[in-house]
Amino acid sequence: MAFWTGATVLGLTGALLLWFIFLRLWLLARQKQRNRTLQRWRPLLMSSLYQQPEGLPPLSRFDLPHMFELWNHLYDSLDDEARNSLSWMAGQVHMPAAVSRMLRRKDFYACHLAIRTAGNLRLASAWDALRELLASGSPALSIAAARALTQIDTLRAMPLLMHSLIGRTDWHPGAVTEIFHIAGAGQVVPNLLQAILDAPVDKTWQLIRQLAEIAPDETQLIVSSVFTRPDADVKLLNTCLDVLNTPEELEKVRLLTRHDNWHVRVHAAKALGRLGAREDGALLENMLGDGQWWVRYRAAQALSRLPGMNTGELLHIKDTQTDRDARDMLHQVMAEQALRESDLAAQHG
Amino acid sequence: MAEQILRIDSALGHSAGPVPADLAEGLASDNAPLVLQHDSVFASLPPPPPAPGPDFNWGVALDSFQGTLTDAVPLLQWFFLLYFIALNGGYLLLNLASLFMIRTYLREQDAASPYLNSGKHEIPISIIMIAGNDVAAAVARVHAMLQLDYSEFEVIIVNDGSYEPVLKALVREFSLAPFPEAYRERLPGKHVKAVHASTLYPGLRLLDKESGGRADALNVALNCARYPLFCIMDHDFILQRDSLSKMGRVFQNKPTVVAACASVGVANGCTLHGGYMAGIGLPRAWPALFQIIEDLRNVRFARMFWSRLNAMLITTRVFGVFHKETVIAAGGFRTDALNEDMELVARIHRLLRRENKHYHIAYVPDALCWADAAENWKLLKLQCMNRQVSLAQALEMNRQLLLGRGGGAVGWLGFPFIFLFEVMVPWLEVLGYLIMTLLWLSGLISFQALWTFLLAVIGLGVMHSTSALLMDEMTLRTNRKLSHALKLFAVALLENLGYRQLTAFWRVIGTVRMRGQVRCANSLSAPDSNTRQITA
Incomplete structure (x- = not known):
């Protein structure tokens, strides 16, 4: 057995070496093919931006992925007028038919490229295939499909997108925000507001953050309703405190500075620092004695940011503190403020 | 029947031998059994030569021992052969499984990069x-x-x-x-x-x-x-500009991640620009070249598999990003651990499993961090010894994790695997070569049997090393130049002809020496003594 094990593994090692060399050669060949495709199609695509070229060469099967890559790259970096020229040229070389074929392929890269191209071409015939891909196990394929669907028909895509947004946890928030920007706030907000109402509690805070990114003013109604809920989730409260941008809810924020959970107190202190009035100074001074370091830190920062607060006054507050922790914290925050100011002065001078 | 008492001084050595006939004669007149006791009366007697018992035959005993050994030879051969097959086969399977996971990871990252590079949602x-x-x-x-x-x-x-x-x-x-x-x-x-x-x-x-x-x-x-997150930058770490964002992404994508680790590549021979990695090269020194293969073979791919099962334990140096509150709740870094990072990861597993928390320790397979590897054999020897002992210590400090109730994949798979194929490997490897050589020298196995065994064991090692290199080619493609890749292929072949055996031997030596040193340090009760540095 030992002999056969040894002989077999040495034989396999030889095969591995051959495979290794084959992989390198294949990569080399692919790189050459890519260079040839780019050399042939880049001038044609560029000239199509100014005039409609005549006598376009046929798009070969080997050119497809590299040509799509180039086309999408140009499309994403150009303005609307130039994009129309690119779309015209895509029609001339029968790209839509190739995209439909590629969408059905199992190969990840080919499929991803086809989804991108279908979206950029506004290819309505690819709707059903893209809808299927929206449910793909791969987050990259599904988010790309969501983007393409939005590009093709925003109105129809929004309910589908919201449904997926609630159900999935693997979509990157940056990608979702980008899709929302493509769709426009007018289309997104009503759908997103409805989704916030429909979503489970553990998902609501994420949707509120998304809403705040695309339409910050629209969040205030939701924030107001969350503050009145006695059983509001901590994460939800924290999110609402973060996205709050009007002083109308300040009274509720002041109440939240006494919340049992210290994370909520931290966010309430931050909100007071952003929106608070001069009379919130006393409340923040009390928070300087909190048992949690982070509450003391944010309260001290908030205090330093209150309207009309200056270094002299902060120094006075610091000296009147009987609690050593409160004094130390104010001292630290004042030093941080001084460092920031000196940094700003260095940048400007 | 009355009992006759014969007193013999212990210094004479009679207690083990039979009573001389001239002494026994006349004393045991009534055939009563003799019972030996110490007595100074016999102190002056010359010591009798030790003689075999009347019913003990050395020749028969030797024959019997040889017979047992001959019977055990095939068992020993099978044991070591199967162990080496399990070791290399186990890692090979892990690497194969990881190959698909890494490919999936890389293509997802590649496709998502336009959104991920904005940095807006970074923690x-x-x-x-x-x-x-x-x-x-x-x-x-x-x-x-x-x-x-x-x-x-x-x-x-x-x-x-x-x-x-x-x-x-x-x-x-x-x-x-x-x-x-x-x-x-x-x-x-x-x-x-x-x-x-x-x-x-x-x-x-x-x-x-x-x-x-x-x-x-x-x-x-x-x-x-x-x-909320922290990362440890050792003084010799070299990063890419985007290393941190790749690590941070893991935490963004999965909120249950409490730690993320990336392998530390060999920086020797690479080119730097502004303190960052600019180009991958190969070292000239053999020890550093061997370490590249060792890293690929045992660490880089296997970790991906263990990470997927949430059973990853650290066995070598890593570039890690941790969730601060989790580490603080776990008690921070232990000052008495030889490798704090290894121990911390094992402890996080143990404590979070015990608390039944939903958590994940992730692995980032991209090459993100580099550090200089030992270029001389003396330093390499020290590192091997250090690594072996710190790993054993980290596991020992968290032994409750092993096969414990609620230990999950890490307690039932990761920990036993690391124990069997990392901690025990040097011992069994050295023992395997030693015993097979001794059996051949004593004539119990033929030379043909010995070289066939070596062919199988070394062949398995070669395949394991070269397959790891091929997997790197199929996924990360760390070595862009064909000449580099082929050179490493040759190193992967040579690595199994001496280097692997030598490091196994050093690890055994390290364990023996360090055990002594740690015991000595403990007995001196110096809790703050820095035991990181060991001397050859």
């Missing part, structure tokens, strides 16, 4: 650096850190009682001024003498503390860290 990170004793290197390293491609981070340099000129150089270079930090001691640590903050670079602080070792320095830095 802030505190970078902890321990200032070494090299002035120029410390300054250059901090400069490099400040240019990292990450949206929000702070750099905390810890001067752990190091060389005074380093502190002065850092203060001068980064315009560091005393800062009134409201220090809170969440983790115990040595006294912090002063905190400095930079007036030029916001987010750069320096903690000047009494010397307490790496773990103590990290604990003190954690007390001052402001951000």
Whole structure:
């Protein structure tokens, strides 16, 4: 057995070496093919931006992925007028038919490229295939499909997108925000507001953050309703405190500075620092004695940011503190403020 | 029947032998059995020569022993052969499974990169650096850190009682001024003498503390860290500008991640630009070349598999990003651990499993961090010894995890695998070669049997090493140049003809020596003694 094990593994090692060399050669060949495709199609695509070229060469099967890559790259970096020229040229070389074929392929890269191209071409015939891909196990394929669907028909895509947004946890928030920007706030907000109402509690805070990114003013109604809920989730409260941008809810924020959970107190202190009035100074001074370091830190920062607060006054507050922790914290925050100011002065001078 | 008593002095050595006939004659007149007791009366008697018992035949015993050994020879051969097959086959299967996982990971990252590069949703990170004793290197390293491609981070340099000129150089270079930090001691640590903050670079602080070792320095830095994640930058780490964002992404994508680790590649032969990795090269020294293959073979791919099962334990140096509150809740870094990171990861598993928490320790397969590998055999020997002992210690400190109730994949798969195929490997490997050679020398197996065994064992090792190289080619493609890749292929072949056996031997030696040293250190009850450095 030992002999056969040894002989077999040495034989396999030889095969591995051959495979290794084959992989390198294949990569080399692919790189050459890519260079040839780019050399042939880049001038044609560029000239199509100014005039409609005549006598376009046929798009070969080997050119497809590299040509799509180039086309999408140009499309994403150009303005609307130039994009129309690119779309015209895509029609001339029968790209839509190739995209439909590629969408059905199992190969990840080919499929991803086809989804991108279908979206950029506004290819309505690819709707059903893209809808299927929206449910793909791969987050990259599904988010790309969501983007393409939005590009093709925003109105129809929004309910589908919201449904997926609630159900999935693997979509990157940056990608979702980008899709929302493509769709426009007018289309997104009503759908997103409805989704916030429909979503489970553990998902609501994420949707509120998304809403705040695309339409910050629209969040205030939701924030107001969350503050009145006695059983509001901590994460939800924290999110609402973060996205709050009007002083109308300040009274509720002041109440939240006494919340049992210290994370909520931290966010309430931050909100007071952003929106608070001069009379919130006393409340923040009390928070300087909190048992949690982070509450003391944010309260001290908030205090330093209150309207009309200056270094002299902060120094006075610091000296009147009987609690050593409160004094130390104010001292630290004042030093941080001084460092920031000196940094700003260095940048400007 | 009355009992006759024969007293014999113990120094004469009679207690083990039969009673001489002339002494026994006349005393045991009534055929009563003789019972030997010590007595000074017989002290003057000359010691009798030891003689075999009347019913003991050495020849028969030797024959019997040889018979048993002959019977055991096939068993021994099978045991070692199967062990080597299990070892190399096990790793090969892990690597194969990881191949698909890494490919999936890479293609997802590649496809998502346009959204991920915005940096808008990145979680802030505190970078902890321990200032070494090299002035120029410390300054250059901090400069490099400040240019990292990450949206929000702070750099905390810890001067752990190091060389005074380093502190002065850092203060001068980064315009560091005393800062009134409201220090809170969440983790115990040595006294912090002063905190400095930079007036030029916001987010750069320096903690000047009494010397307490790496773990103590990290604990003190954690007390001052402001951000939810932290990463440890060893003084010899070299990163890419986007290394931190790739690590941070894991935490963004999965909120249950409490730690993320990436392998540390071999920096020897690579080119740097501005303190960052600019081009991958190959070292000239053989020890460093062998370490590249060793890393690929046993670490880089296997970790991906264990990470998927949430059973990853650290066996070598890593570049890690941790969730600060989880580490603090786990008690921070242990000052008595030889490798704090290894021990911490095992402890996080143990404690979070015990609390039944939903957590994940992730692995980032991209090559993100490099450090110089040992280029001479003496240093390599020390590293091998150190690694072996620290791993054994980390596992021992968290032995409750092994096959424990609620141990999950890490307790039932990861831990036993690491124990069998990392901790025990050097012992069994050395023992295997030794026993097979002894059996051949004693004529119990033929030379043909010996070389067939070696062919199988070394062949398995060669296949394991070369397959790891091929997997790298199919996924990460660390070596862009064909000449580099082919050179490494040759190194993968040679690695199994001496290097692997030598490192196994060193690891055994290391365990024996360090056990002695640790026991000695413990007996001297010096809890703060820095046991990181060992001497050959």
